[in-house]
Amino acid sequence: MKKLINDPKNVVTEAVGGFAIAHSDIVRAELDPVYVVRSDAPRAGKVGIVSGGGSGHEPLHAGFVGYGMLDAAVPGPVFTSPTPDPIVAATKAVDGGAGVLHIVKNYTGDVLNFETAADLAAADGIEVASVIVDDDVAVKDSLYTAGRRGVAGTVLVEKIAGAAAERGDDLAAVAAIATKVNSRVRTMGVALTACVVPHAGEPSFTLADDEIEIGIGIHGEPGRERIKLEPADSIVDRLLGAVLEDMPFAAGEEALLLVNGMGGTPQVELYIVYRRAAEVLAERGVTVTRSLVGNFTTSLEMQGVSISVLKLDDELTSLWDAPVHTAALRWGR
Amino acid sequence: MKKLINDPKNVVTEAVGGFAIAHSDIVRAELDPVYVVRSDAPRAGKVGIVSGGGSGHEPLHAGFVGYGMLDAAVPGPVFTSPTPDPIVAATKAVDGGAGVLHIVKNYTGDVLNFETAADLAAADGIEVASVIVDDDVAVKDSLYTAGRRGVAGTVLVEKIAGAAAERGDDLAAVAAIATKVNSRVRTMGVALTACVVPHAGEPSFTLADDEIEIGIGIHGEPGRERIKLEPADSIVDRLLGAVLEDMPFAAGEEALLLVNGMGGTPQVELYIVYRRAAEVLAERGVTVTRSLVGNFTTSLEMQGVSISVLKLDDELTSLWDAPVHTAALRWGR
Amino acid sequence: MGASLGADWARAWITASAEVLAENRVALITLDREIGDGDHGENMDRGFQAALGKLDELPDSATPGDVFKVVATTLISTVGGAAGPLYGTAFLKASLAVGAAERLDAPALVLALTAARDGVVLRGKAESGDKTMIDAWTPAVDAATAAAAAGASPYEVLQAAADAAERGAEATEPLVARKGRASYLGERAIGHRDPGAQSSALLLRAAEQVARAGAEA
Amino acid sequence: MGASLGADWARAWITASAEVLAENRVALITLDREIGDGDHGENMDRGFQAALGKLDELPDSATPGDVFKVVATTLISTVGGAAGPLYGTAFLKASLAVGAAERLDAPALVLALTAARDGVVLRGKAESGDKTMIDAWTPAVDAATAAAAAGASPYEVLQAAADAAERGAEATEPLVARKGRASYLGERAIGHRDPGAQSSALLLRAAEQVARAGAEA
Numbered sequence A, B: 001m002k003k004l005i006n007d008p009k010n011v012v013t014e015a016v017g018g019f020a021i022a023h024s025d026i027v028r029a030e031l032d033p034v035y036v037v038r039s040d041a042p043r044a045g046k047v048g049i050v051s052g053g054g055s056g057h058e059p060l061h062a063g064f065v066g067y068g069m070l071d072a073a074v075p076g077p078v079f080t081s082p083t084p085d086p087i088v089a090a091t092k093a094v095d096g097g098a099g100v101l102h103i104v105k106n107y108t109g110d111v112l113n114f115e116t117a118a119d120l121a122a123a124d125g126i127e128v129a130s131v132i133v134d135d136d137v138a139v140k141d142s143l144y145t146a147g148r149r150g151v152a153g154t155v156l157v158e159k160i161a162g163a164a165a166e167r168g169d170d171l172a173a174v175a176a177i178a179t180k181v182n183s184r185v186r187t188m189g190v191a192l193t194a195c196v197v198p199h200a201g202e203p204s205f206t207l208a209d210d211e212i213e214i215g216i217g218i219h220g221e222p223g224r225e226r227i228k229l230e231p232a233d234s235i236v237d238r239l240l241g242a243v244l245e246d247m248p249f250a251a252g253e254e255a256l257l258l259v260n261g262m263g264g265t266p267q268v269e270l271y272i273v274y275r276r277a278a279e280v281l282a283e284r285g286v287t288v289t290r291s292l293v294g295n296f297t298t299s300l301e302m303q304g305v306s307i308s309v310l311k312l313d314d315e316l317t318s319l320w321d322a323p324v325h326t327a328a329l330r331w332g333r
Numbered sequence C, D: 001m002g003a004s005l006g007a008d009w010a011r012a013w014i015t016a017s018a019e020v021l022a023e024n025r026v027a028l029i030t031l032d033r034e035i036g037d038g039d040h041g042e043n044m045d046r047g048f049q050a051a052l053g054k055l056d057e058l059p060d061s062a063t064p065g066d067v068f069k070v071v072a073t074t075l076i077s078t079v080g081g082a083a084g085p086l087y088g089t090a091f092l093k094a095s096l097a098v099g100a101a102e103r104l105d106a107p108a109l110v111l112a113l114t115a116a117r118d119g120v121v122l123r124g125k126a127e128s129g130d131k132t133m134i135d136a137w138t139p140a141v142d143a144a145t146a147a148a149a150a151g152a153s154p155y156e157v158l159q160a161a162a163d164a165a166e167r168g169a170e171a172t173e174p175l176v177a178r179k180g181r182a183s184y185l186g187e188r189a190i191g192h193r194d195p196g197a198q199s200s201a202l203l204l205r206a207a208e209q210v211a212r213a214g215a216e217a
């Protein structure tokens, strides 16, 4: 394992520390317990939005703390959900009296810890609503699984819910928008390589030189199916095919296309993937009116990509376009 | 070699094609010859700025085409400088009558091809000025080398020169600002892994599991010195030490700190590096007033980082803060 | 004094658990890497080291229930992941079940084990055969109940529980998972032991071993 | 007819060069990977394949100088990197040197080779011993000059040039580079052959071989 780290035990605190200095104009970090919060929090009368989960997915979530998006992010250890304490602390730090929304990716650990935190915060008189994100079509949603995972679609939920909160929507409305985005976004990913969790020191799985993992998660867990390497276009056809099968589009409907790198993928490859995805959507009569290409929900240094499609309407489009100022997403100011 | 590509011969055209669709709000791409240009080019009376070089360094340069930065970017084959033809075409496309600045990284191939292109453009009556970027302190600048390489500092030259052109400076003034930035920025990098050029199919060099390459370039060429892996902090001390030795700071002077990922480095590692770099600069009494952390000048999927320090003054700071709207760098609008 | 177990046993159990989890840290990471995300050993080790530290802060008058309670809150606030809230709830329910009792006889132990198992089910909604820690806990509870009914000593109750938990953990290997990360793998989870079931078996074995040591003393 | 070489030879030379560069594509990539950026073989192959295509567009009346000129512009617009402008300039200067001549005798060939070498120096500012293609070209020019002075035939002049270029390319191995990417490596360039010197030697060998074929014909 070769990494630019010091003691593996300090990876998260050192990274969060550096992040807070680099972006001191928009955030500050608390280190005990660890969370990142907007420097102007709490904002009186504004619904606070808190997300979090295991580290290793950067810029998710701390990179999305700032005007028009999250009020706080709670990074757990690498690939392990945070405990309730920092979630409660972050929730209190952003409560401006209008209540707090928890945006939680659907993993047992994240759900259970955010649940406990919500109970504790509620016990302290803070109104908390929770929205679970589960956009990963690689997992069959059935009684026989823990349900679909929350992956790259989370970024879209956070941006759009953040815009709603920023314009003054109340807690119920912000939660409703977040739920709406989650219900209209689907994602599927592929990995070319595994990643190494610092404290584990070994890859979470191994792929032969000609193998790729279809339906990869974002915690270094293996995917759904292992196949031989294919040209980028056929891989895109697989991923996007699964997405569109799960959420069909009528011709003329509008979409936001997110091509998300898993952390170690060169940008040229992301745009080669984007090119084919846009081509396929066009063939199906889907109008891509918004696009996002880059590393937004990653698995450390993993090489791979996920494709997310969000079915837009005028409300979602205008909330997407609303100004945002975070470390990883910024426009309009 | 595992990559999300189709035919290695089409990597650049497919990536540029995808890039142009994803960012059609700010750029358009020509594919014969290949270059990326602002959709609103040429802007009458504005100095045009063209940069370019081998592909594989994305977002450099196409990711920096847009308001307040570059007017056009000319991507050559992976790690190979473009030929004069597309450079000439791009130069003509952005000439608004006020002349065109070529920002060229200091590699024999880039310099020779841009030289030829400048001659040809001049022959067609376009006033062309050229600024060579050579910020890499890993290379001894002497009669015994081709001179220092242009690396991550190029981004800072392009941003600040772009702001000067946008505010209406004339060609001589824009060239002078670019030269000033280059004279005040120094960079040094390290690689943990090599990268694989698509048409080569094999890594450009190999590092053992416990080796790192200090003073790495951005074309997969080996660096200056191979050492055993060290904790991130000691690696930062090496890189930053070389930078500050080459460009000493007086206490109280202000700096922009750029921590640049080589493409495959997880973001947590970049911020761990940033944290130590900021710490060292603070110890030396240098005030870091601006920061940039992310993948800006990359070598495909290489894992590693470079540290750049730009000595700021009020003029450079205000030009840095000026609005910019490109695919990879955006603020103020 | 084999007829009941006191706070000394409870403290010794947590100490022994911290040791055995540290020894099995890599083994549990490896199991979790195969069908999860490779952190279970890290999480459990972190949590029980923290719990160990809290024990000293307890007054000498602390009851077994007090020990379980501080372990519960410490695990909840240090383990994270799925295991944190689940093990935390288990110890919390166990502490409520034994109340203020100074010493635990066989029936009390059975009550504690049952409450712990029920707590995990309450939070995690797993059923037997879902390839989770429940597949270690439920056989353990059943075996402990039977042993106690047959008049077994506390140590023998724990021995029955530990034996059953180990068999239960082993029995997760052929299963497809229906809860937790392993459920994402479908058929591919077959042939791998569930890490949480394994850590549960280790904890119960530690409980039995320190009880035996106490019994022999 | 061994006394002079015409456009047929020039065309055959470019054709043979395209073949030998295709065959040596990987070998040149490997050399460049060791002390450069691993693209020299790719660049040269791309350039000469393009030049090959342009030959057909030339009228039958084309002179050797016409052939050199179209090769020059094609290399400049297709090779890129350092080698593109350098080889392009070399062929451009050679075409100017031979002017409109229908056929090239030994002295004319020497003029062409000298002009080519001088063109590369003009653009690249390299000196002998800098570990560049110049270390193949300068010995080649010197050997060709001497041979011509001794009354050698065009074929013999090219043979002398090719032999000297190969020795020159080999002689770059112990050198530290002072130009091009290899110069970034300092001492670490020692022991590796310069890819551009190698491709130059391959080109001159091809020139000699097609001349011999012509002479024997």
Ligand SMILES: Nc1ncnc2c1ncn2[C@@H]1O[C@H](COP(=O)(O)OP(=O)(O)O)[C@@H](O)[C@H]1O
Binding pocket: A079, A080, A081, A108, A109, A110, C032, C036, C037, C038, C039, C040, C043, C044, C080, C081, C082, C083, C084, C086, C120, C123, C124, C125, C126, C131, C132, C133, C134, C179, C180, C181, C194, C195, C196, C197
């Ligand atoms: N719903 C559930 N009910 C009971 N046990 C569960 C459930 N989900 C997961 N587990 C247990 O948790 C273990 C994984 O714990 P751990 O790896 O620490 O958390 P995470 O899966 O969040 O990384 C699994 O091996 C399983 O035994």
Ligand SMILES: Nc1ncnc2c1ncn2[C@@H]1O[C@H](COP(=O)(O)OP(=O)(O)O)[C@@H](O)[C@H]1O
Binding pocket: B079, B080, B081, B108, B109, B110, D032, D036, D037, D038, D039, D040, D043, D044, D080, D081, D082, D083, D084, D086, D120, D123, D124, D125, D126, D131, D132, D133, D134, D179, D180, D181, D194, D195, D196, D197
């Ligand atoms: N200044 C120079 N003068 C002469 N030849 C040079 C010079 N710089 C580089 N070369 C030649 O160019 C070769 C490299 O060509 P190539 O790999 O195609 O270009 P690049 O170095 O841009 O990738 C070197 O091996 C060397 O022979």
Ligand SMILES: [Mg+2]
Binding pocket: A054, A079, A080, A081, A109, C037, C039, C081, C082
């Ligand atoms: Mg986990």
Ligand SMILES: [Mg+2]
Binding pocket: B054, B079, B080, B081, B109, D037, D039, D081, D082
């Ligand atoms: Mg090159």
Ligand SMILES: [Mg+2]
Binding pocket: C032, C036, C037, C038, C039, C040, C081
């Ligand atoms: Mg786990």
Ligand SMILES: [Mg+2]
Binding pocket: D032, D036, D037, D038, D039, D040, D081
């Ligand atoms: Mg090269």
